[in-house]
Amino acid sequence: MADASPAPGAYERYLPYRRWVEWGYWICTALASMVGNALTVGMEMRRAGLPHHPAEPWIWEGSSNLVFLALVPAVAWFTRRYPLHLDTWRRRLPAYLLASVAFSALHVVAMVGLRMAIYASAGDSYDFGHWGRQFAYEYLKDVRSFAGMVLLMEAYRFLLRRLQGEASLLAAPDDDAPPVEPIDRPERFLVRKLGREFLVAAADIEWLQASGNYVNLRVRGRDYPLRSTISALESRLDPARFQRVHRSHIVNLDQVASIEPLDTGDARIHLRDGSTLPCSRRYRAALRERTA
Template sequence: MPPAPTPTAYARYAPWRRWVEIGFWVMNIAVSAIGNSITVRMEMARAGLVFHPAEPVVWEWSSALTFLALVPALVWFTRRFPLDRERWRRHLVLYAAASVVFSLGHVLGMVGLRELAYAWGGGDYDFGPWGRQFLYEYVKDVRTFVSMVAVIAAYRFGLRRLQGEASLLDAPDDDSPPVEPVERPERFLVRKLGREFLIAAEDIEALHAAGNYVNLRVRGREYPLRSTITAIEGRLDPARFRRVHRSHIVNLDHIGSIEPLDTGDARVHLKDGTVVPCSRRYRTALSS
């Protein structure tokens, strides 16, 4: 058995990725809430206003917790409608609308938490005229919305740089013939940390869809390719690659075994130990 490949920086980071991402948002929003609570209390005391010491804490933490609850929806939205070079103009209108929905969700959640906190303390929270107050909150929220979108986009860009991003080899700009078939490429170009190298199509063990990308699995490493699973399936050699699931394609040369399931589905075990789901729709074609 050949020795296992040396883990890349991305492979070492992957097991911690979810906890790092959750920790970042929790820590960032918590620090902001604590800092804002202190500064609001100091400003109100300096202005000579009468207030309960807990009020600034309730205001800032109700806002912060609502922002935190909105993070998963914002992550999904930015993945579903990315601001990439090809589609940013078309998606810009969607982002403008999303900022309004984001602010509305923030205001409703924030006011709801404040009303609960005031009621628990025996008081009553008055948000004020909704039209004017929402406009005031939206002006602040849109800056937070843009900042969070920018952070998410920068983080994903860094991940792709660390992980390596694949692309199809394009036809030459002049009239000279391409070095290989463009419609069914034999190699893929991978850019990783400022370097470029080629991977042979036959070395791809499996592919799986992930949002707007298809991850190419090569020697235990994955490289995202901006494409749909259906589009890339049409450019692979059908004698070597076979669709086994709506989100998965496998290289027949890398299949170790197929495990039938009682449901009619199956599990495809690759030679490196990776398990890929196989739906009953594709199981018969896989065995042929």
């Protein structure tokens, strides 16, 4: 009799709301920043006796925060592509410094463009001032915003991995004693989840999928991210059981129910649990031989 599906944990229950929570956070942050800064700027200008239209602080802060919101996906992509870890942050710091300059340049150019368009529609003109001095001023603000976004995104992903359960290879013992199993071909993986540790047998992995700098191990309907490349992990898995079927996927051959050829020359793999995986034409012939 097949095992019953595991009860959804906190991570699985959160997934349907994840995008709403993530975008809701950034939208609320941008709105709060716009309102707070616009009110503050208006009060300061009135206190200083500077002539201005009451709408101008809202135009300035609205344009700035709208562009900020539009840049969130770019920062999210960059931090997924080049994640910061304790062993990599020094090597990647120059790339992040360059990214902060690009972030600020995009922010300033798009923000000024919006302001010019809004002023022009009202029959007026917007003067940004001396571009060199103004960009330096804006960069000092933007680099702090960029750093805050990066740290927040990394902390959020770290929390999600802990909630989901993060896998790792079993390490060799500290002393000279031989390891309990071959380190170069692991039979089990260590999973840490919410302060608990448990072992997952390699034979229980249904498939593996590359996800940025991680590989998700699919086990009984749940994914456990392992920090590795899929090629590195492929070389350590038992070739009698696992087969590469796509640049981003490895499948446990015991889980393959059928292979559906496609007109493109690729194939679709149907697994015993009803799920499907892509199989590119590069790996299709080898998979057929293994499952024949």
